Amino acid sequence: MNQKHTPLFNQLVTHIKRDPVSFHVPGHKNGTVFPGKASQWYNEILKLDQTEISGLDDLHQAEGVIKEARQLTADLYNVKHSFFLVGGSTAGNLAMTMSQLQEGDTVLLQRNCHQSVFHAVELSGARPVYLQPETDENTGLSLGINKETLRKAIKKYPEAKAVFLTTPTYEGYVQPLNDHIRMAHEAGMIVMADEAHGAHLLFNHEGWPQSALASGADLVVQSAHKMLPAMTMTAFLHVRDDTRIDVNRLRYYLKMLQSSSPSYPLMASLDLARAYLAEMKDANLNNLTDQLVAFKKEFTEGDGWSRAPLRINNYLQDPLKLAFIADNAQLPEKWRQRMEINGAYPELVSPRHLLLTLPLTTDELPFKQWSRLIKTSLEGNGGPGTELFNEYRMKEDISEPFCTPKEADRLPCSFVPVRSSAGNIAGETITPYPPGVPLLIRGERISEEQCRKLEWLGKNNTYFQTGEEWISKGIKILNKQTDEENGM
Template sequence: MDQTSAPIFEALEKFRKMRVVPFDVPGHKRGRGNPELVDFLGEKCVSTDVNSMKPLDNLCHPVSVIRDAEKLAADAFGAENAFLMVGGTTSAVQSMVMSALKSGEKIILPRNVHKSVMGALVLCGAVPVYVDPECDARLGIPLGMSLAALEKTIEKTPDAKAVLVNNPTYYGICSDIKSIAALAHKHGMLCLADEAHGTHLYFGEDLPAAAIRAGADMAAVSMHKSGGSLTQSSILLTGPRVNGDYVRQIINLTQTTSASYLLLSSLDISRRNLALRGKSAFAEVVKLADYARGEINDIGGYYAFSSELKNGGSVYDFDRTKLAVHTLDVGLAGIEVYDILRDEYDIQIEFGDLGNALAYLSIGDRIRDIERLVSALSEIKRRYARDKNGLMENEYIAPAVAVTPQYAFYAPKESLPLRETAGRICSEFVMCYPPGIPILAPGERVTEKIIEYIRYAKEKGCSMTGPEDAAIERLNVLKQEV
């Protein structure tokens, strides 16, 4: 297909030049009703914030330019179908899970999944069966799903309908997605991939395997992360084993009927950019990340990890575009480094957890920005380094699942002080965001270890989200034990 084409963008440009009189929504009428919005976003941007109409197609039932853009995206990614998503990858993940599963059906997945996966289980009533990931003792991070662990889980749960895998994790850890997909298919299960952090895998060279090309049946891909489109724009990919028309029906259950053409056109333009220039662009990203790791490791104390973690199992491969740095050996939690970089050096990295910090590199980064980051980290070590005694090690806490997420979320509940919830069943989410991986999910039993982890994360300044009580002094738990 002609990857130089961008059908949605081209249709918008043609429409903008037609000077059509708007008696439809949005109400700002090409910005005339909201001049401050025009001043902020620009006339060209606001004038193309339009509603669905025949010349511009309709995302809920595309028949022309959006359909063509989706076909081009499917071709670029090597998928059977590509669905443009304007509700973020959260919407793509939830549509993926709900397309594969119905109420009461089981899905095998690692526990270190994004909250969107757990939210999908709340919505559709599917039952999670966890493969607890191995952890790196030094880094305190969960690793990938090993094939051996998956095989054992399938033996115990042969009636599961799907397997879900992170490809890659936030930290760059990749499982053997090709073998996982083959094993799932052997047992009559679908293979789903959360590729929120893996757009570049489809376009770069010498990178880990992209899920759809490795045989996965569906993949939720965050184009706005490493792909360069506008925030909240995403793509859901499907393979030949999946009924695309049914997936569209599932998507339309929750996705807006007023899709933003700013988001849609950004997906269209970004797909074109990656199809034409992605190979060279991501080669440069890898080069920058490798250089940054070398410079950071030369500082001493910090550990910017990479492909040396590969072990053929739980770390089958490593995404070298990810610049994750272990910070505990300089006596600082990752979240502390995150805060210092922002507050004192005007450097905004992606996130910090209890032991690591992550700088997200992609197609817009420059060598001088890398140099600035390295210099700041060196200075932070000189100014703030201390003994690491007393710092909590980042660790994966295996969940104690008591009831399904859907049951717990909707069951009668009561609010208790956090310190009094040990032994009770949680009915809401608790997580640090980013990365948005739940510490607690609905249906899991609260333990003293989890309470201490939450308390410590709050103390260190992690951004905590999920519960009704924004201060996370209280937690909703089931009224009656099950």
């Protein structure tokens, strides 16, 4: 099939050119009924905002242009099935987990997964076993799962039905997963991967990491909107091979968890992003790769900062990610403020680092201008600052929670000050955002290190997507009862 073809987008344009009269939803009637002050901004996109009328197919029973667009995507990624998602990778993580795991099933779960993965496991009723990721001592960055950790977990929990991994990391670090996936398959387990930041990793080119799909993962979710030119909330879900996967059950959960009125502008942007990526795949990437590497190497280290390396052990960084590591916890926020004064906005700011994402394009990019802007933002960092948190290494690479989140729902809770909470069982999940990786998960035993980091993040102006009630009321914990009293 012709990868330049965009069947869904083309059909929408054909429909618009007919100058149709809308006697159907949505209520803006092709943009003719809309607040005047916003019309100039929304007018063209509203023409694309259609519904399941003749010729435009149905996401949940695709037989026409959506089916064709999905098949083009599957062909590009060399997989059996590709599904369009309009609820982001969150919808995909929920659907693939809930469709492949049932109540009581054991899943080996990377501890620094996105919160949507933990929500998916909670809704499925599966029992998670947490695998502690590697941490780079020099940068403090959390990485992936060491294959020896996974080997031990598979041996200890042979009954596990699945392994759930995250790759790349938010900062773009990827390790080859061939051995991880081979071990899981030999043990009869499926491998699911949250590859939210890796939809573009199709390039068999030196300097670009290997994708989870290329390594052999069975189910992979990718946020198209993160690194491809697609609209926010769009994502792909790929089934590499349906010999291990119940695809009908997956379709059922996708229908259950996604809107029955999916956005056509979002779906069409997935069609376009796929065609764009296919064109990039066929292009000569030598020049782009060389420019990106050279641009990164302009930043080695300076007053109070260093650049995260292109490689950390066996982890290769995505050329489109650029991270700066701070010497003290006050600096990243200063860098953000200086960038924003000059009209530039970073992807992520934490007390420890600042992250930029670069565009995937063969067009000329203003690298010299960007270099001046970034260097200006990083300069002048003298003076006192707040000491960085010494990232801890959990005592155990493999751990089980005291109870699952579902079981925690049935237990009474109380509040204790953060400093007094160590040793108790968490009655709530607390998630710094971004990147949305829970620091504390409901049902797990709270460690001293988690308490210290939580206090440190709170003092350093971290935003928590799960709210900040813990600051005023204390952490919610399960009331102390013995395992026998709880029936566990």
